[in-house]
Amino acid sequence: MSHIAPTAARQARQALRIASRRYPASAFSRVSARTANATGQRNYVSETKPSQATVNVDTTIKADQKAFLKQTGTMAEHATMPSTGMSADAMMSPAAGILKQATIMDEGSRPIYLDAQATTPMDPRVLDAMLPFMTGLYGNPHSRTHAYGWETDKAVEQSREHIANLIGADPKEIIFTSGATESNNMSIKGVARFFKRGGKKNHIITCQTEHKCVLDSCRHLQDEGYQITYLPVQPNGLIDLAQLEAAIRPETALVSIMTVNNEIGVVQPVEEIGKLCRSKKVYFHTDAAQAVGKIPLDVNKMNVDLMSISGHKLYGPKGIGACYVRRRPRVRLDPIISGGGQERGLRSGTLAPFLSVGIGEAARLAKQEMEYDTKRITALSNRLLEGLLSMEHTTLNGDRERHYPGCVNVSFAYVEGESLLMALKDIALSSGSACTSASLEPSYVLRALGSSDESAHSSIRFGIGRFTTQEEIDYVLKAVKERVTFLRELSPLWELVQEGVDLNTIEWSQH
Numbered sequence: 001m002s003h004i005a006p007t008a009a010r011q012a013r014q015a016l017r018i019a020s021r022r023y024p025a026s027a028f029s030r031v032s033a034r035t036a037n038a039t040g041q042r043n044y045v046s047e048t049k050p051s052q053a054t055v056n057v058d059t060t061i062k063a064d065q066k067a068f069l070k071q072t073g074t075m076a077e078h079a080t081m082p083s084t085g086m087s088a089d090a091m092m093s094p095a096a097g098i099l100k101q102a103t104i105m106d107e108g109s110r111p112i113y114l115d116a117q118a119t120t121p122m123d124p125r126v127l128d129a130m131l132p133f134m135t136g137l138y139g140n141p142h143s144r145t146h147a148y149g150w151e152t153d154k155a156v157e158q159s160r161e162h163i164a165n166l167i168g169a170d171p172k173e174i175i176f177t178s179g180a181t182e183s184n185n186m187s188i189k190g191v192a193r194f195f196k197r198g199g200k201k202n203h204i205i206t207c208q209t210e211h212k213c214v215l216d217s218c219r220h221l222q223d224e225g226y227q228i229t230y231l232p233v234q235p236n237g238l239i240d241l242a243q244l245e246a247a248i249r250p251e252t253a254l255v256s257i258m259t260v261n262n263e264i265g266v267v268q269p270v271e272e273i274g275k276l277c278r279s280k281k282v283y284f285h286t287d288a289a290q291a292v293g294k295i296p297l298d299v300n301k302m303n304v305d306l307m308s309i310s311g312h313k314l315y316g317p318k319g320i321g322a323c324y325v326r327r328r329p330r331v332r333l334d335p336i337i338s339g340g341g342q343e344r345g346l347r348s349g350t351l352a353p354f355l356s357v358g359i360g361e362a363a364r365l366a367k368q369e370m371e372y373d374t375k376r377i378t379a380l381s382n383r384l385l386e387g388l389l390s391m392e393h394t395t396l397n398g399d400r401e402r403h404y405p406g407c408v409n410v411s412f413a414y415v416e417g418e419s420l421l422m423a424l425k426d427i428a429l430s431s432g433s434a435c436t437s438a439s440l441e442p443s444y445v446l447r448a449l450g451s452s453d454e455s456a457h458s459s460i461r462f463g464i465g466r467f468t469t470q471e472e473i474d475y476v477l478k479a480v481k482e483r484v485t486f487l488r489e490l491s492p493l494w495e496l497v498q499e500g501v502d503l504n505t506i507e508w509s510q511h
């Protein structure tokens with residue numbers, strides 16, 4: 001790992017923290033620009049962009065900037081604002097103007113962000129790489145007849161390379177999509193529909209703790225006459241390989257098992273699953289939305305045929321993802337979106353270069369900083385977990401060893417999870433997946449582990465990311481301890497437990 005990376009990451013972290021909580025949005029521009037200079041990212045603009053376009057864009061931005069500041073009156077405010085220390089000149093820089101508009105948010109303090117599985121904040125260096133493609137570099141990357149198309153195409157292809165590098169693939173095997181949901185749909189429905197034409201392979205194996213978009217894709221195929229096996233998981237959240245092997249039939253077209261679970265962070269034995277699938281000549285798809293950029297992955301070592309990737313889970317933008325589709329031996333699938341034949345005919349539609357560049361830069365940074373991020377996140381995770389488990393009647397959900405440390409899911413017995421979330425309003429947390437967070441139903445993932453409804457209801461997921469600090473973890477620990485204690489004191493069940501009553505022996509009267 002280069003000596004630069006930790007410094008760059010630290011600066012990015014600082015920039016983001018400042019931007020999101022402590023200072024007004026304008027400060028973000030200043031720190032972001034400095035960070036970008038330190039990492040050399042801004043040079044990218046002049047490397048890829050013809051100078052004429054730069055000048056035109058800059059002029060327009062300056063005019064827009066003036067109008068914007070005049071209209072909002074913020075220039076005068078900030079010229080004297082002691083907390084930013086930003087001069088009016090600095091505020092007039094094109095980057096500051098764009099970023100100010102892009103990052104407007106309420107001043108004052110916001111909750112500590114500890115929901116990294118729902119989404120990750122975008123790394124400021126990613127935004128810097130994207131900006132030129134939202135302004136001057138607007139060509140259609142599929143235009144072959146002029147420089148506007150060539151320059152965006154070049155950037156898109158460079159991004160494809162960064163993503164491929166991160167997972168040990170060939171850039172030609174990376175298909176841009178709108179996110180992991182689309183990649184999962186494309187892989188599962190695509191392979192199923194290709195095989196259905198042949199008529200012989202009509203069976204898919206997945207598992208009960210998959211993300212909803214995998215489960216729902218399978219449900220749709222069931223309606224079309226497909227047979228689906230939903231494998232159970234063991235109490236530690238991992239599938240049993242012997243059960244998987246026993247479930248594979250001659251008609252099995254695909255096995256779809258996720259790499260890292262989004263609710264409990266367990267890491268499935270993907271390498272072993274891949275080996276098994278290859279030996280049985282069954283395609284292996286893995287939803288790696290929570291794994292890419294977080295743990296080392298190699299599609300060849302793992303014998304993965306299809307892999308789903310999401311931009312916003314690895315400090316990139318939302319609305320973009322990728323699907324790895326193996327070329328050798330070639331994976332055959334029907335496209336679910338047809339049209340102009342872009343992306344090897346597998347996903348038609350004009351690519352969004354700014355988003356492609358965003359996920360590409362996020363992938364490049366993830367590879368560069370994985371070792372450093374892992375070290376930090378592991379240390380923070382251990383600190384959090386030790387503190388939480390030092391409280392009585394508190395347990396970690398999912399396997400402790402085969403576990404991505406940035407996802408810590410803990411059950412606090414005798415506390416109602418939703419009440420605890422309400423009591424922890426100063427911390428952005430969730431009791432499970434973002435998609436199902438509106439529902440009061442206990443998590444189907446925890447239920448699949450064999451947790452009781454009560455235990456599933458009393459669970460909270462703590463998502464630690466690249467920008468989480470030790471001070472934040474310490475604050476969270478103190479807050480959780482205080483408020484769990486407070487809520488337990490309100491609970492009659494807790495009172496009984498304190499008196500030494502074993503709740504399992506109580507015969508509750510029926511009404």
Ligand SMILES: Cc1ncc(COP(=O)(O)O)c(C=O)c1O
Binds near residue numbers: 181211287310
């Ligand atoms: C495991 C997993 N798969 C898929 C998705 C969906 O990803 P996207 O938001 O990119 O569609 C998520 C996001 O929550 C996820 O955690």
Ligand code: FES
Binds near residue numbers: 117
């Ligand atoms: S966004 Fe993660 S579960 Fe839906």
